[in-house]
Amino acid sequence: MSEQKNLSVIKEETINAVTAKIQSYQKSNAMRLPGNYSPENALKSAWLMLQNIQDRNNHPVLQSCTKESIINALLDMVVQGLNPSKKQGYFIAYSNQLAFQRSYFGTQAVAKMVDDTIQEILAEVVYESDDFKYRINRGKKEITQHEQSLENINGKKIKAAYCMIIDNDGQVKTTEIMTFEEIKQAWAQSKMNPIDDKGNVKSGNTHDKFTAEMCKKTVINRACKSIINSSSDSHLFLQSVNRSSEIKVEEDVRDEIAINANGESLDIESEVINETDPAPETTPTQKPQQATLINEEGPGF
Amino acid sequence: MDIEAFASSSAGNCYHITDGKTRLLLDAGISYKEIQRRLNFKVSAMAGVLVTHEHMDHAKAVKDLMKNGIDCYMSAGTADVLGITGHRLKVVRAKRQFQLGTWTILPFDVQHDTLEPLGFLLASGSEKLLYATDTYYLKYQFSGLTHLLIECNHSYEIIRAKADSGTLPLEQKNRLMRSHFSLENLKKFLLSNDLSRVQEIWLIHLSDRNSDAAQFKREIQELTGKLVIIAG
Numbered sequence: 001m002s003e004q005k006n007l008s009v010i011k012e013e014t015i016n017a018v019t020a021k022i023q024s025y026q027k028s029n030a031m032r033l034p035g036n037y038s039p040e041n042a043l044k045s046a047w048l049m050l051q052n053i054q055d056r057n058n059h060p061v062l063q064s065c066t067k068e069s070i071i072n073a074l075l076d077m078v079v080q081g082l083n084p085s086k087k088q089g090y091f092i093a094y095s096n097q098l099a100f101q102r103s104y105f106g107t108q109a110v111a112k113m114v115d116d117t118i119q120e121i122l123a124e125v126v127y128e129s130d131d132f133k134y135r136i137n138r139g140k141k142e143i144t145q146h147e148q149s150l151e152n153i154n155g156k157k158i159k160a161a162y163c164m165i166i167d168n169d170g171q172v173k174t175t176e177i178m179t180f181e182e183i184k185q186a187w188a189q190s191k192m193n194p195i196d197d198k199g200n201v202k203s204g205n206t207h208d209k210f211t212a213e214m215c216k217k218t219v220i221n222r223a224c225k226s227i228i229n230s231s232s233d234s235h236l237f238l239q240s241v242n243r244s245s246e247i248k249v250e251e252d253v254r255d256e257i258a259i260n261a262n263g264e265s266l267d268i269e270s271e272v273i274n275e276t277d278p279a280p281e282t283t284p285t286q287k288p289q290q291a292t293l294i295n296e297e298g299p300g301f
Numbered sequence: 302m303d304i305e306a307f308a309s310s311s312a313g314n315c316y317h318i319t320d321g322k323t324r325l326l327l328d329a330g331i332s333y334k335e336i337q338r339r340l341n342f343k344v345s346a347m348a349g350v351l352v353t354h355e356h357m358d359h360a361k362a363v364k365d366l367m368k369n370g371i372d373c374y375m376s377a378g379t380a381d382v383l384g385i386t387g388h389r390l391k392v393v394r395a396k397r398q399f400q401l402g403t404w405t406i407l408p409f410d411v412q413h414d415t416l417e418p419l420g421f422l423l424a425s426g427s428e429k430l431l432y433a434t435d436t437y438y439l440k441y442q443f444s445g446l447t448h449l450l451i452e453c454n455h456s457y458e459i460i461r462a463k464a465d466s467g468t469l470p471l472e473q474k475n476r477l478m479r480s481h482f483s484l485e486n487l488k489k490f491l492l493s494n495d496l497s498r499v500q501e502i503w504l505i506h507l508s509d510r511n512s513d514a515a516q517f518k519r520e521i522q523e524l525t526g527k528l529v530i531i532a533g
Contacts, residue, residue, distance in 0.1 A: 249475045249478070250478065253437070253478045253479055256438075257437070257438045257486060257489075260412075260438065260440055261438040261439060261440065261486070261489065261490065261493075262438070262439060262440075262441070262442055262489065262490050262493035262494070263440060263441070263442065264440055264441050264442065265441065265442050265443075265444065266396070266407070266409055266422065266441040266442070266443060267407075267422070267443065267444055267445070268398055268405050268407045268422055268424045268429070269398060
């Protein structure tokens, strides 16, 4: 019973704080939201969702995360004009910090919001044997040809993916092309890292099963981010965009260090070992060089 | 053991060490000419150079040193990126110890945004030196160290404040956190090691803009009670 009451108090305080902030942003014109976006509805959906989200220790985030971080996460959502019920983003707890993480649907929505001339965002995958040509015109890539036959479609034979952003007049605004190598590199940066040590997609995971779709997501993200980052929108907006990813980076680094650092004992073996060859494998044609004994001393310096 | 820092910053890193018998360079991130000058033109007195990774502030003079008959020790990955081959290249592997003159040397893996970076543990007689730079943390604990040459690049507090005020781009802040040792993480490392035999702690590779030499020295001194020297 007391927990219930507690929660409704938290809700009121948090939502009030967020609403007050939004109103002050709107008054000072620091924020403009798309006409069809209702902050109230987004906040309602977000709150419903938050009640069911738990952190990694299975504690409800509304209890384990700081009030400030909950407010900031909700603000980040509203300032970007996003709604979690449309899968435009989700909430994640990094220890006691709640963050709003934009999804790839959210990234597309934000790109459309900062640039209202965007009509469509399209992505395609280029397979081996496709007839694909592009040229670079004044530093901008232009795809001049892409012909594909059904036989070429094979998730194991992806060469590249591209995204074209089309404006209201049907003209291509932006074209982003990523080779499969570049895409894999981007994947390797992610926390779930689906790339193995040899640079191949680990078998069995989502990126392996739906490689083409994941490639499209990645290249769409890249294309939209270049639009978002080059937008002339207010500082406030970009701050929100950046904050969630920043909390995540810091937390990832902290986690990584906490798990891996200063653990294993390492020491020099005391017995005298073979002095001759530290690296036989790279100089197979060379006689092992003796890496020893240039006795000094020369005159002091 | 005698340690001398020829250079220690993101502009260049090069350290000279000797146990009285075998002289070594740790990294060679300054020009060959500068190394010649610092060694009184007796470069051939060096038994070898241990190279941590391929960034130019650590590997600038490697090719010239090899040309002039000095053995350069590094990982296969580092050699690969530097594009060097030849009989002066000595490829070493993490956790495979080797002997170089009177030094026994154990390379180990470190955490930096390069292909195969290494740190080095060096022993001679009763003395043991840890050389670790360009790593945002160390996986290992060491015992019986007498000397530390260890990176203390920035403090999280400083880069945090700079990122907040907009004077340090977020990308740079994030890269620093994932590539270089912070004061805070170094402290955690020092606390988890047995420092009872330590004589000297050299703090190296301080960032020009994101560090405070006096503060770092004071805090590490207070934490360890050891002689702390700021290199460079």
